[in-house]
Amino acid sequence: MTTFLVLVVGIGFIFSQIYQSPTILYIFFAFAIGMNFFSYWYSDKVAIKMAGAVPADPIQYKELHQIVENLAITAGLPKPKVFIINDPAPNAFATGRNKEHAAIAVTTGILAILNKTELEGVIAHELSHVGNKDILVSTVAVVLAGFISIVANIFLRGQMFGGRRGDREGGGNILMIIGIILSILAPIFATLIQLAISRKREFLADASGALLTRYPEGLANALQKIGQYSEPMQRQSNAIAHLFIADPKGKTSKFAKLWMTHPPIAERIKALIGR
Numbered sequence: 001m002t003t004f005l006v007l008v009v010g011i012g013f014i015f016s017q018i019y020q021s022p023t024i025l026y027i028f029f030a031f032a033i034g035m036n037f038f039s040y041w042y043s044d045k046v047a048i049k050m051a052g053a054v055p056a057d058p059i060q061y062k063e064l065h066q067i068v069e070n071l072a073i074t075a076g077l078p079k080p081k082v083f084i085i086n087d088p089a090p091n092a093f094a095t096g097r098n099k100e101h102a103a104i105a106v107t108t109g110i111l112a113i114l115n116k117t118e119l120e121g122v123i124a125h126e127l128s129h130v131g132n133k134d135i136l137v138s139t140v141a142v143v144l145a146g147f148i149s150i151v152a153n154i155f156l157r158g159q160m161f162g163g164r165r166g167d168r169e170g171g172g173n174i175l176m177i178i179g180i181i182l183s184i185l186a187p188i189f190a191t192l193i194q195l196a197i198s199r200k201r202e203f204l205a206d207a208s209g210a211l212l213t214r215y216p217e218g219l220a221n222a223l224q225k226i227g228q229y230s231e232p233m234q235r236q237s238n239a240i241a242h243l244f245i246a247d248p249k250g251k252t253s254k255f256a257k258l259w260m261t262h263p264p265i266a267e268r269i270k271a272l273i274g275r
Contacts, residue, residue, distance in 0.1 A: 008032035040097050040136070047095040050237045053083035053105040064111065067123050068104060075127050075212055080104050089233040090114070090226045093243040094126035095135050102130040107233070113225050121209060121219030125245055128208035134201040135243070198242035199263045206268050216272040223272075227265035 012028025058065050065082055072079045080094070080102035090110035096102030104126045114122065129135055210216035226246045233248040241248050247262045 005032045005036060008035075043135070044095040044097060044101060044103055047093070047240045047243060048083060048103060048105065050235075050240050051083075051085055051093070051105055052087075052235045053085045056082040056084045056106075061111075063116070064106065064119070067116070067120055068127075071120065071124050071127055071212060075124075075131055077102070077127060077131055080127070080130060082106075084108060085235075087234050088112075089231055089248070090229050091233060091244045091246055091248055092122050092126055093240070093245065094129040095243060096130060097136055098133070099130055102135070104130075109229070110226070113229075114222050117215065117218040118222035118225065120213055121215070121222045122245060124209035124212040125205050125219055126209075128205040128212065129201070132201070132204060132208060134205060137201065195242075202245075202262050203268065203271060206272055210272055220269045220272040223265050223269055 009025070009029050009032060012025045012032075015028070016022055016025040056064060061082070061084065068082055069079045077099045080096065080099075081104070083103055083105035085091075085105055085107045087107040088109040089107055090113050092104065092106040092110055094102060094104050104123065106122070110122065111119070206219060209219055213219070223246070236248060242262075244262075246265065
């Protein structure tokens with residue numbers, strides 16, 4: 001978050017020099033502070049709301065609560081809040097700014113197809129995200145990726161419509177070309193950064209979850225069942241897709257796999273059990 005703040009202020013300083021306006025620097029600084037505050041305090045609530053998750057009734061979902069509590073104790077974590085997503089697609093995700101304010105959400109579909117051992121593997125994976133502080137990392141990555149795209153558009157529009165006359169007559173053309181290139185490449189680079197972070201954290205959570213249960217086959221079998229389900233989740237949002245244990249879009253074409261938020265399930269299974 002400190003890096004994010006410094007980066008945004010640095011970009012704001014450059015813009016303020018280009019346009020000879022200190023106000024731009026103040027706006028960028030306020031934006032950085034605001035986004036840091038919002039992403040830290042409210043990202044979990046936003047994710048739960050966007051996923052359509054509701055609190056899991058402790059009586060109706062007694063076994064689920066017990067699994068979460070037992071594994072949280074084993075991991076040395078407070079028990080996170082437990083939520084249910086009414087969706088036949090098997091999936092789950094964790095969110096929260098830290099271990100004291102964490103939440104785990106699972107779909108009704110994943111409860112229907114997994115046995116207890118497999119469900120424990122999935123919950124251990126999600127608890128590992130909490131323990132490894134992946135949720136905070138992922139949230140900042142999303143905010144930073146979005147900000148890169150916004151800056152590219154501002155830069156381009158500013159040079160085309162709002163640049164200084166001197167810049168237009170002198171080096172404005174060069175800055176405009178840079179803005180055009182950034183507007184095309186920045187969203188792509190931002191997406192690639194987000195995907196790279198998300199994929200690496202998934203592999204790490206798989207490994208940590210296997211260590212937690214001491215039974216990697218449980219998670220591997222769960223992933224295999226999840227991978228066999230081809231239908232996408234009913235409620236889609238690119239903003240939180242990277243949080244789920246599997247890509248909520250379901251099976252996709254080979255080209256689309258390049259832009260998936262998760263590594264291929266076959267690779268994850270091979271990393272867990274060597275086949």
